[in-house]
Amino acid sequence: MLKKIFVLFLLTVTGVALWQSFRHAPFGENRVGDVENPETVSAFYLKHSPETLHTANSVTAIVVNFRGFDTLGEVTVLFLAATGLASILYRRKEDEEEEGGHLPVRVKLKSSTLVRTGAKILFPLILLLGIYVFVHGHLTPGGGFQGGAIIATGFLLMFITYKRFNVNHKIMVWLESLSGLAFVLIGLYGLVAYGSFLQNIPWTGRLNDLISGGLIPLIYIFIGIKVATELTNVLDTLMNTKPRKK
Amino acid sequence: MNSFQEVFIRYRELMEIAVYGVAILLIFIGLYAVLTKKHLVKVVIGLSIMDAGVNLLFVGVGYITNHTAPIFSPGYEDAADKMVDPVPQALVLTAIVIGFAVTALALSLVIRLYRHHKTANIEQLNSLRW
Amino acid sequence: MVISPVHYIVAPLAAAFFIPLLNKLYDDAARVVPGIVLGYLVVVSAVLVPQVLYNGPITEIIAGWRPPFGINLVMTPFSAILALLVSFMAFVIWLYGFRFRRTLKGGVVMYYEILQMMMTAGALGIILTGDLFNMFVFVEIAGITAISLSAFYRDRDGAEAGFKYMLLGSLASVFLLLGILLLYTQTHSLNMAQIAERMPAVAQGVKIIALIFLLVSLGIEAEMFPLNSWAPDAYSQAPSPTSAAFAAVLGVAAVYALARVSYTLFDAQSVSMFLMVMGFLTMFFAETAAIAQTDLKRMLAYSSMGQMGLVMVALGIGNETALFGALFLIINHAVIKALLFMTGSYFIYNNNSKRLVALNGIHKRLPYVSFLFSLGALAIIGFPPFSGFWSKFYILSGAAKRELLPLIIGILAITIVEMTYYLRVIGRIYFGKEETEPASHKPSINALVAMTSLAVIIVVLGLYPGLISGYLHKASMFLLDKQAYIQNVLSVK
Numbered sequence: 001m002l003k004k005i006f007v008l009f010l011l012t013v014t015g016v017a018l019w020q021s022f023r024h025a026p027f028g029e030n031r032v033g034d035v036e037n038p039e040t041v042s043a044f045y046l047k048h049s050p051e052t053l054h055t056a057n058s059v060t061a062i063v064v065n066f067r068g069f070d071t072l073g074e075v076t077v078l079f080l081a082a083t084g085l086a087s088i089l090y091r092r093k094e095d096e097e098e099e100g101g102h103l104p105v106r107v108k109l110k111s112s113t114l115v116r117t118g119a120k121i122l123f124p125l126i127l128l129l130g131i132y133v134f135v136h137g138h139l140t141p142g143g144g145f146q147g148g149a150i151i152a153t154g155f156l157l158m159f160i161t162y163k164r165f166n167v168n169h170k171i172m173v174w175l176e177s178l179s180g181l182a183f184v185l186i187g188l189y190g191l192v193a194y195g196s197f198l199q200n201i202p203w204t205g206r207l208n209d210l211i212s213g214g215l216i217p218l219i220y221i222f223i224g225i226k227v228a229t230e231l232t233n234v235l236d237t238l239m240n241t242k243p244r245k246k
Numbered sequence: 247m248n249s250f251q252e253v254f255i256r257y258r259e260l261m262e263i264a265v266y267g268v269a270i271l272l273i274f275i276g277l278y279a280v281l282t283k284k285h286l287v288k289v290v291i292g293l294s295i296m297d298a299g300v301n302l303l304f305v306g307v308g309y310i311t312n313h314t315a316p317i318f319s320p321g322y323e324d325a326a327d328k329m330v331d332p333v334p335q336a337l338v339l340t341a342i343v344i345g346f347a348v349t350a351l352a353l354s355l356v357i358r359l360y361r362h363h364k365t366a367n368i369e370q371l372n373s374l375r376w
Numbered sequence: 377m378v379i380s381p382v383h384y385i386v387a388p389l390a391a392a393f394f395i396p397l398l399n400k401l402y403d404d405a406a407r408v409v410p411g412i413v414l415g416y417l418v419v420v421s422a423v424l425v426p427q428v429l430y431n432g433p434i435t436e437i438i439a440g441w442r443p444p445f446g447i448n449l450v451m452t453p454f455s456a457i458l459a460l461l462v463s464f465m466a467f468v469i470w471l472y473g474f475r476f477r478r479t480l481k482g483g484v485v486m487y488y489e490i491l492q493m494m495m496t497a498g499a500l501g502i503i504l505t506g507d508l509f510n511m512f513v514f515v516e517i518a519g520i521t522a523i524s525l526s527a528f529y530r531d532r533d534g535a536e537a538g539f540k541y542m543l544l545g546s547l548a549s550v551f552l553l554l555g556i557l558l559l560y561t562q563t564h565s566l567n568m569a570q571i572a573e574r575m576p577a578v579a580q581g582v583k584i585i586a587l588i589f590l591l592v593s594l595g596i597e598a599e600m601f602p603l604n605s606w607a608p609d610a611y612s613q614a615p616s617p618t619s620a621a622f623a624a625v626l627g628v629a630a631v632y633a634l635a636r637v638s639y640t641l642f643d644a645q646s647v648s649m650f651l652m653v654m655g656f657l658t659m660f661f662a663e664t665a666a667i668a669q670t671d672l673k674r675m676l677a678y679s680s681m682g683q684m685g686l687v688m689v690a691l692g693i694g695n696e697t698a699l700f701g702a703l704f705l706i707i708n709h710a711v712i713k714a715l716l717f718m719t720g721s722y723f724i725y726n727n728n729s730k731r732l733v734a735l736n737g738i739h740k741r742l743p744y745v746s747f748l749f750s751l752g753a754l755a756i757i758g759f760p761p762f763s764g765f766w767s768k769f770y771i772l773s774g775a776a777k778r779e780l781l782p783l784i785i786g787i788l789a790i791t792i793v794e795m796t797y798y799l800r801v802i803g804r805i806y807f808g809k810e811e812t813e814p815a816s817h818k819p820s821i822n823a824l825v826a827m828t829s830l831a832v833i834i835v836v837l838g839l840y841p842g843l844i845s846g847y848l849h850k851a852s853m854f855l856l857d858k859q860a861y862i863q864n865v866l867s868v869k
Contacts, residue, residue: 003282004282007278007281007282008278011274011277011278011281014274014277015270015271015273015274017585017588018270018273018554018585019266019267019270020581020585021558021581021582021585021586022266022561024561024562024579024581024582025307025558025561025562026262027258027261027262027265027266027306027309028258028261028262028309028310028311029310029311030310030311030313031310031331031561031564032310032329032331033564034327035326035327036327040564040565041333041444041445041564041565041566041567042331042332042333042564044445045332045333045445046316046326046327046329046332047326049316049318050318050323050326056317056318056319057316057317057318058316058317058318058329058332059316059317059332059335059336059339062332062333062336063336063339063340065439065441066439066441066445066446067336067439067446067447067509067510068438068439068447069438069439069447069507069510070336070337070340070447070509070510070513071340072385072389073340073501073510073513073514073516073517074339074340074343074344074513076389076392076494076497076517077343077344077347077513077516077517077520078343078347079392079393080347080392080490080491080494080517080520080521080524081347081348081350081351081520083487083490083491083524084351084354084487084491084520084521084523084524085350085351085354085524086487087484087487087488087491087524087528088351088354088355088358088524088527088528088535088538089354089357089358090484090487139317139319140317140319141315141317143339145339145342145343170400173396173397173400174397176396177393177394177396177397178397180393181390181393181394184386184389184390184393185390187386188386188390190439190440191380191382191386194440195440196436196437196438196439196440197382197386197438197439198438198439198440199439199440200439200440207318207323208318208319208320234350237354238350238353238354238357273550273554277547277550280543280546280547286539289543293543293546296546296550297550300550300553300554300557303554303557304553304557307557307560307561333560333566334557334560337509337566340509340513341553344513344516344549347516347520348516348519348520348542348545348546348549351520351523351524351542352539352542352546355523355527355535355538355539355542356539358527358535359535359536359539362535
């Protein structure tokens, strides 16, 4: 009880401190400034995204190009989380016997016909939506991460509906590693050819074309594939409790 | 200041309270769950809520009144000075993914702990004493 | 291709993505590749660090956009020396852990090697980056690898240690994000140099709140009191090379972040008292807790926490001598603690027990390892002629220059406490009543090379501190000079 009161007190103090500090950052205030003569980073990005990079979605331009290094770190975080997950949940034959093998394998009940049919119809549509989202990341809201998550949701649907639905683990690992490597190699190409890591190629096409923005859509496609395979792997590891036969 | 302007100013204050307040409230709830709950899964859920609150706060900070999404679709190529701040949105993209990764890792630890101890109650887990 | 700071991050990353593929073809690839990568990083350091020390800081831009509009990596003398330290220690730890779990084939070893290598990459990212949000991303990378590695072993306690670390680590990330957000709203930038430049214009209230958030967050990572309860568990449950890495790699990055935020983003004066007080409290509680330990690894973990506290005190004292001492201490702590964990783990491996009482008379079975352990213990207490003496000496001189007599007395008192529990262990090793089982696990050649090289460094630095004092001097001068950092970064291109 005492602990709860102490925690509540601490949290109220933190909350009030946070609230007060936002007095200095009123909601809706224009902190971007003049776009033509940029003084803030945001104005700079808003100016150069259509002019230099010819990318319609400026958030994509920031994520993939201006602050591409952060995205590299983020992709790494996902990769490491998947690796860590696999290492924590790794089961050897001895563990299985020691725990009596009484843990459930995915879903026990057989799904109804309605769900099974619906899932079969929806799955390719979901995949298509996901691919559309990450291919058009530089033109419409969305991008690699969003598209990848959508595709993983499709796989989750299949995992839940069908007891025996399995993804080929080998293909997933290959796709994951290759897309990650592709991202790094594209960055290295920028380093070797233009002098700084992840620098974009000079030709960036026309604004709002499908092929515009130079390397941006290409990078996002690789990120999309990587995220999709990685999330599916994570789901597979979490849901599957049988030891994997290599 | 006519009544229409008064209503507008009141509306803006309300919006400010709504977005910032809800975000801070979410952080509050999440932190409370992480610090006081006994069941491991509740703690992880609290973590998730906390992340959601922080991300909401980020996006709220980026908003500019009456401005629109920072996408230069056909017809909006010159609307650069009517656009919302794109930087917090990019940061939130990264933060959401990282939050997801940590949550997944946390859940795997919970599964491991449950397998060994057959309980998910944090008080019964304290085998690592002083 | 010209060698540049970005290699520090890209090389491990490319290797990490490549290893799962390689492992399908050649089973032991996962053990060998990190060694190649980390060895390469040592070479990179050998090329870049002299450049930085003689020609001045290197700022490298990423993606072709000059700072503050793009992300940049900065190698000042301070960060360059630490980057060299981290890459070298990571290489030595890899060498030591080469035959780790020889019997376990396949999947698990691959995970271990990837995670260990990426922890180093995360630490290097924290040290080298010039962008605040980028630092957050690398803190997360380091955190995730550390959590997974703490929970690596089968037994139940590993997962608990990992979970505790995960909880505190997430608190740290949330506070870090909040601090970054507050700074962003006021300065409209994420670049450290630009934030430092615009800081005087920020309102005092917001500055204080943002500072508190950042210090709490980085303090959790740097094992500051009272948020360091994750540390004893994580250090003791992790595999031994990982425990060594926690001290030598992660700890270095965490205090670097603390130093960079305090000295470059904010004013050193405002944090001085806070760092000194919290650092001293950390030292006090950690070292006194160490006396009560019955488990070797936990004892070493508490000792680590104490040393980190001392670094914080030195950062708080703030004058050039103290900073010199702090940097020296960071180097010493990394080298000595790694040696202690490496030798300690051979004790544990042989006894099949982590308890201190099992160490009785072990010098008969493992004479060389016992010798190295004792060398490390004496070094960390601060006995001349080992390197640990100089770091304590300079920190105390720095305190004397600021006339902080109570602090000096406190540090000396705690040194006496350290002597108690370390000399007690050495006593057990050499004079305890032993069990007469022959040693079954003598250290292999790679471990011997690793441990001996660390011991050599300890002795050499102790006898000839002048070898590095010039460089450390430069580094501490640079840390104090905020304007130089700002100028250097913002004038690129």
